[in-house]
Amino acid sequence: MKSSKSIISNEKKYIAKAQKLPYYPVAFKKGKGALLYDYEGREYIDFLSSASSANIGHGNKEIAQVVKKQMESLVQYVVAYFYSSLPVKLAEKLVSIAPGDKDKKVMFSTTGSASIDGAIKLAKAYTKRSKIISFHGSYHGSTYGALSISAINTNMRRNIGPNLPEVYHFSYPNCLRCKYGKDKNSCEMECLKEIEYAFDNYLPPDDVAAVFIEPIAGDSGLIVPPKKYIKALYNLCKKYGILLVSDEIQQGLGRTGKWFAIEHFDIEPDLIVMGKSIGAGLPLGVVIGKTDILNSLDAPAHVFSMSGNSTVCAASLKMLEIFERENLNERSEKMGKYIKNKLIKLKDKYEIIGEVRGLGMSIGVDIVTDRISMDKNHEAAAKICYRSIEKGLVLVFIGKSVLRIQPPLVITKEEVDKGINIIEESINEYLKGEIGDEVFDFAKGW
Ligand SMILES: Cc1ncc(COP(=O)(O)O)c(C=O)c1O
Structure with a gap:
């Protein structure tokens, strides 16, 4: 035994x-x-x-049944070459729950990390810019792109350089341990000023493709940023034509009481990245974003043999049905x-x-x-x-x-x-x- x-x-x-x-x-x-x-x-x-x-939750019988049924019928057939109904249905559903404008598309992969890489590629291709901003303490995943924009543990980079170039990390707004010693009343969003200083001195904002942010910093300690920070960051991005990407891999799908954690901050990000629970236990990663941004890459720029396969899409759709029903x-x-x-x-x-x-x-x-x-x-x-x-x-x-x-x-x-x-x-x-x-x-x- x-x-x-x-x-x-x-x-x-x-x-x-x-x-x-x-x-x-x-x-x-x-x-x-x-x-x-x-x-x-x-x-x-x-x-x-x-x-x-x-x-x-674990051991959901409805998910098990739908997966079994799909596997007995057709587990998967390469969606890069031919067509299947379930990924289309899932993409339509995801667009319907995404915040704001519905002129959106979906790009599948098999993990959150690979979807972060997808979002990096989309942001660069769409803006024709090369630089990426993210935050100290962030975890965005383990693929080369995702680890390069992460900043949480040196083991993620040790002995495997060079990483993705032109990534700039700034302080995540952490009010409990404000590195500027400020409190709620004295805060002048010094951490946002770090980015403004960079834009004025060494980081041309019109070279920046995107800002990647976790709407709650997950693995560095579940840090909730102030709403005014996220709004100001969004406005800064808009001012310079920089895309704002919300990494919802951990905080999305009901974790914070809304489909997407970024909805708590009343802004609409340009791209949303999902993973983890979206596959109902099977491997699935998703980028959801505005159609013109999603149209900026041509095949085979983000093709995976198994991404968006029928079985994982069947599981995900059933999970979303249960999610809404309950x-x-x-x-x-x-x-x-x-x-x-x-x-x-x-x-x-x-x-x-x-x-x-x-x-x-x-x-x-x-x-x-x-x-x-x-x-x-x-x-x-x-x-x-x-x-x-x-x-x-x-x-x-x-x-x-x-x-x-x-x-x-x-x-x-x-x-x-x-x-x-x-x-x-x-x-x-x-x-x-x-x-x-x-x-x-x-x-x-x-
Ligand atoms: C915020 C965040 N982004 C990205 C990832 C990477 O996702 P995956 O493990 O599916 O590649 C994780 C996983 O822990 C995460 O918490």
């Missing part, structure tokens, strides 16, 4: 370590809704949704408020919680050494997560010290209550010094 232990040791032997950011030694065998089960039969509540890629955007908003309120009550009790932030069911709990310095408390976050998983709650930290609360949107109140109780127990055990340093033999995280 397989055990988590034997799977882990075989993985170490056969799978490249470049693909592992380990948090806890467990292998999952099955899942249902927001619950997971390991090879030893233990049950876990899922607060991670497989890194926000299982928004409608009102998952509304559910995410309401349940997100419920979760956030419970976490704020924990913050009132425990000094090590510096901030609870987020939109919908994309919530970060920032663990700090103290509320004066607001220094990141990596040790506490890692230990709290480790102990929580031991107790049956799948919980990871990002940005060194932020508990990542992104459960499947179908999670029940009882499961939420149980999960948050586990977090509280783990905080107490941490504060009593009951979680040893051996945690770090395994828990590395980002």
Whole structure:
């Protein structure tokens, strides 16, 4: 019989370590809704949704049936050469839910990262400009283009240079730890001024093709930017004919209580990139954007044998049907408020919680050494997560010290209550010094 232990040791032997950011030694065998089960039969509540890629939950029978039916009929047939109905239907559906103007098209690939590369290519081809702007702390994926515009971990670049040239990174608006020492009242959007300074001094704005931004900075700690920043960034882009690209791979599809997180900021981006949950568990990446931008590349500029194949499109369409039937955007908003309120009550009790932030069911709990310095408390976050998983709650930290609360949107109140109780127990055990340093033999995280 397989055990988590034997799977882990075989993985170490056969799978490249470049693909592992380990948090806890467990292998999952099955899942249902927001619950997971390991090879030893233990049950876990899922607060991670497989890194926000299982928004409608695990083990959905309707998805399984539609995939089986499609596979028995025709798994896929190269859409680059011939025609299939399902990718067209899915593209039409995606255009219908995209914000703003409906004169839009869709470009498929098989991952979020490859779609980020697609958006880079589109932006350059459309504007005939070469430079790209993105942000410190951003994660946009692992293909060469996507890693080149990311700025979160040097292992993504070490020994593999040169990366994509002419990428410029600026500060993401992080109000909790403002690098200019400003607060809400004194803020003059100094971080936006960094870009304006560059435009005045060394980065000609009319050479910039696009700004890539995560509408909530995900992997660097679920940082929510102020609305005024995003609006000002949008206006700056418009002023210079620069495209604004919203990376919705993690924050899209109901995660924040809306189809797209950028909708919270009342702007319409030029391009939207999706991945993760959009494939309902199968590999799918999507760029959605204005028709004239999408028309700026000619084939075979972004052709993948498997992208937009019938099976993944069938799964995605069924997932969107379930999503609408179950009102998952509304559910995410309401349940997100419920979760956030419970976490704020924990913050009132425990000094090590510096901030609870987020939109919908994309919530970060920032663990700090103290509320004066607001220094990141990596040790506490890692230990709290480790102990929580031991107790049956799948919980990871990002940005060194932020508990990542992104459960499947179908999670029940009882499961939420149980999960948050586990977090509280783990905080107490941490504060009593009951979680040893051996945690770090395994828990590395980002
Ligand atoms: C914001 C963001 N962009 C891009 C990606 C890359 O997507 P994928 O892993 O599907 O290539 C991720 C994945 O974690 C992400 O969170």
